[in-house]
Amino acid sequence: MPELPEVETIVRTCRPLLEGRQIRAFASSWPKGVLPSVPAVRRALVGQTITRLTRRGKFIVFYLDAGFLLVHLRMSGRFEWADPLRAREGATNTPLPPREGAGGGSNRRRLNPLPTLPLPGGGESVDARRPPAHVRATWDLDDGQRLLFCDARKFGRIIFTRDLPAATAGLGPEPLERAFTPAVLANLLRTRRRQLKPLLLDQSVLAGLGNIYTDEALFRAGLHPAAKSDRLTDAQVRNLHESIRNVLREAIRRHGTTIDWIYPGGWMQKHLRVYGRTGEPCRNCQTPIVALRLAQRGTHICPRCQPLR
C-alpha cells in the first residue's frame, strides 16, 4: 500500500538505475492496466530515453524524450529488477538503501541465473532465486537490465501521456513542497465542510496521503478524524500542517512502512503511533488505541488525545 513516502523511496532507489537509460522493449499481457493500450504504449516507449524519474502524489513519473509515463502502484504494485549483470557479480554492490535494526544479514544474494532485486531495500524474507510472481509489464533497458512491474491484485496503472499537466490535473498540491503553506491548507479545509480523514485521503484535495499517514498525521495534530474541516482554529490548522509534513519527512527518512509482503525495506512501522496499534497503549497517555471505521476505512485513534470536540 505505497503512499507518498514509499513511492518517494522507490523513485530515489530507481533513479540512478533508470535516468539516462534507453528503453529497448516494452511488453505487457495486461490490457486493462496499460493505457491507452499496450501497443500504443509500446510504440511510444521503444527507443525513448528516460531523462528524469520523479514523483507526483503517488504516481511515479518517467520523463521521456517525448512524453511521460505514469505508474500508479495502487494497493499491491511493485517494481523488481531482473539484472543479468548484477547476477554475475553476485549482487554485492547494489545501490540499495541501508537498513536499520533487524533483518540484517541477508542483503547479499547468491549467484543464480536470473535473480531479481526487490525494491527498495531488499525484503527480509524475499528469496531472490524465486522468479517474481504476477509480472504485468517489463521494460528492457539498453544496459541489459530489465525492470518488472508486478501487481498481484491488478489495481495498478501504467499510463502514457504527452500532456503531463493534463494527466495530473486532478491532483491536489504536494504536501512537501514550499508552496504548501499553512494558509494553503487552511483554504483546502475551510472551503469544504467534510470530515478531516476522508478529506485528507482525497487525492484531488492533497496528493500523496493514504490510510497510514492520514491516521498518523491526525494523531500528531490531536485531531479526531471525523472532525469537520471548516471548524478548525488557526492553531489547529498550523498544527495539522506541521504534522502532515513531519510524518511524511520522517517516513521518507525511514524508507517508508513495511507491514506486509507488498513493500519491503522500510522501517517506519516501528515508529507508527496509532496505525495498526489497536489495543496498545497510546505513546502519550497510555490510553488503549481504538479502531473505528470511517469512510469505509480502518481508522486508528487515541480517544483521549483526539477528542471529537
Added chain:
DNA sequence: TGAATTGTTATCGT
C-alpha cells in the same frame, strides 16, 4: 472461508 485491503468512480441523499 470470507474478511480485509486502497483508490477511484458511480450513485444516493441533502
Added chain:
DNA sequence: AACGATAACAATTC
C-alpha cells in the same frame, strides 16, 4: 445543483 457521504469494485492473501 453542487457537494458530501456511501457503496461497489478491482483481485488476491491469510
